[in-house]
Amino acid sequence: MRMPDTSELLLQVEGVSLAFGGVKALRDVSFDIRKGEIRAIIGPNGAGKTSMLNVINGFYHPNHGAITFKGRTRAQMQPYEASRGGIARTFQNVALFKGMSALDNIMAGRTLKMRRGLLWQMLRYGPALAEEIEHRHRVEEIIDFLEIEAIRKVPVARLPYGLQKRVELGRALAMEPDLLLLDEPMAGMNLEEKEDMSRFIIDVNNHYGTTIALIEHDMAVVMDLSHRVAVLDHGVKIADGTPDEVKENQGVIDAYLGVAH
């Protein structure tokens, strides 16, 4: 397995706490993501994993703590800043644009890269058309990469779950992100689909050098794919390290198997 070539930090989360009314989703969590690595966040249900991703891309604003992304520290991210800064995301329950085709979904991921204004688009001539075609080329590369050529014009609502997940990954890739957040990319998939998805994740990491943070429940997948694993339980980070270190950690075993407190 390829190790990340650098230990430079891409993202650092320090002492983040997040509460909804009385419910504490995250308590003083700190961890970092290095450039080029595949970083896993695991934990039992309700451990705060998705909340963590939501904090990273600005959908939730933490009550305390700081987030350092690409060397800039701030108390909270804004969704638009995060996406412009190169953070892309897939969702636990597929969040595709249901009324649009697979192609349009992925094209929508190019929004930030497209520059032509309303008037040019209205005429759809000259520079506007050229831009549209240029981005179509990039999107077709992604479609090839994900092997979804046959379904590009199908409205995504009609696609089976596994393919929807793939289109969603495509949409995130279309943003050419520096950091890709994957929220349970393999939930509800069969073995074969999981293998496909794992291959895509490794390829993305290898070929494009994209840093990836993923949440996953399948331990075999997590241990095989990731360079480092952080474990959350009840909003607290209870372990952090290489897959092997985490596997041996008594706290992690207790959290998963449950112990009498």
Add this chain to the structure above:
Amino acid sequence: MIGLGQFLEVLIGGLMSGVLYSLVALGFVLIFKASGVFNFAQGAMVLLAGLALVRSLDLLVAWGFPLWVAIIFGISFAAVIMVITAWLIERLVIGPLVNQDGLTLFMSTIGVTFILEGAAQMIFGSDAYPLRLFPTDVWLLFEDLFPGGILVNKLDVWGGFIAGILVAGLAIFFERTKTGRALRAVADDHLAAQSVGIPISWIWFVVWLAAGLVALVAATVWGTKLGVQFSITFLALKALPVLIIGGLTSVPGAIVGGLIVGAGEKIAEVFLGSYIGGGIEYWFAYVLALAVLLVRPQGLFGERIIERI
């Protein structure tokens, strides 16, 4: 210079017409709470109930029945009409749309509005029909305190009284009865409710029926005040801003929102109308709702929703 007496008179008049808005708004809240449907058709239901009542009443009186018999049968007839309406709406429209988003459901209730308005007028006629169920004469209060005293319409007092009973009844229904509990469960998550064995289509029928009966009550008061006629549906539209101001899910919110709108628009009309040209009443409620939305989107009594992804 406008005296305190006149101000109070305007205020009381406004509050009382606010009660009318509240009556319609209650029907909206009921349906929204239980099914998440923003029911544009509530005004049409008031029209339907009112027409069914007033026409059967007139007919029975014309046949020579004593008034009290006619009233009882008229109200029963209108109630039966509302039962049938609720059943048909659940069967044919809301049931089949069960998993659709709020916008689709909302537009379907606009469709229902048109069906009800068309059918009600086709069957029962489309003139203005006077209804006399409550006294409409006035009391003169505080004659010794203010020059000229304060005029209060008895009908308004009746309206307030009825609204109070209705709210109390609904509160008991929601909090104490088994159906009420099931209803709140359906409102929270209809799939989960279904999986624990709550018969969802029955619940929705009950809700639409309750809204229909509330519409009937509203029709008795409104009809007495304005006559039963098509324009009632436009006035009933004002229940929408009332809801926004009070908060979509709150029964007390519907009452308070109604009072605020009623009093606000009357006061604005009397005290501002002369400066910017009359007829402010026409839009005041909506613009007030817009202002509330910008400051407090969930309304005065609504619950804030945490978005998840």
Add this chain to the structure above:
Amino acid sequence: MLYREAGQFKTTYAEDMAIFPIRQDRMAIAILLGIAFIGVPLLADFDIWPFGSDYLLRAILLPFLILALAAIGVNILVGYCGQISLGSGAFMAIGAYSAYKLGTGVHIPLAWLGFAISIPPLPVLLAILLGGLTAASAGILFGVPSLRIKGLYLAVATLAAQFFFDWVFLRVSWFTNYAPSGSVNAPTLDFFGLNVGTPIERYLLCLIFVTVFAVLAKNLVRGNLGRQWMAIRDMDIAAELIGIRPLYAKLTAFAVSSFIIGVAGALWAFVYLGSWEPLAFSIDRSLQLLFMVIIGGLGSIMGAFVGAAFILILPILLNRIPSELGVPLSTETITHLEFIIFGSLICYLLIKEPHGFARLISLGKEKLRLWPFPY
């Protein structure tokens, strides 16, 4: 000729992204445009029934074109961007009255500053387009709440626009040039020295407007901006997280939509009505436009045409058919029947086919492509 796309290979993305990628569709649309631009005027010129009578042009085709244009505007906001609007009538009114003011000359006395702003009467075309721009600015203004409030709440915000502007044009007599009856007359329709007067001229004028705007709108909805609108409609949170700014997407939808609706409003007043009162743009108009969009198809430019045609033709059929059959209905019954049919159709379509008749047509085309095989 069979409806087949076999043998039509696309070798560039530009070809694949054309409005009508299938040759037969291109031919159909060319024929349709040919009939509309050349056929109808010729038939009218030769006095061939029913084109010879003014009735068809004046009472059917003219309102059809203008309302279809307005429905395109409504569809951009409601069908593409998912922002419900019950105030389209108000934006038509804004277009109409601002075009009227600009076409007859604006005079704003600023007595306290000691001078007045005066704009001489503008040419009609300019007045109509500026009327659209005014409606667009109002649209942006009333679109701002949509950033904080969603769905049903927005419906009430747009109702506020509807009732407020109803009132403004009824009560503020500056807008009606102090006409005592509140009813105003359109300025003469001069376009670059050509006077547009006869029904056929009016028809062609509206046809040009509609064709141009339909193409521009189609370009927008299949481009980047259109994708942003649909993304906001389908899942606004995800859209925001991939870098779509809700502010920009929603306000452009409001602006473009209100612009088109405003132009349609100006045409409705100037070209179709000639003289009008605020009542012409009441909430009934708003609901009618919404119905056209639902019936024709949410999120479809063609649907706007289908919906407008349906809504205009149904009352005529209801009027004609029973009386042909010897059971004439009273006007009231027809109105009520219309209500019931429209309402039922809305419910039926929302349940069975949320994308309206336009979707049924494209399903039909798909079937035709495979014919005689079922799949």
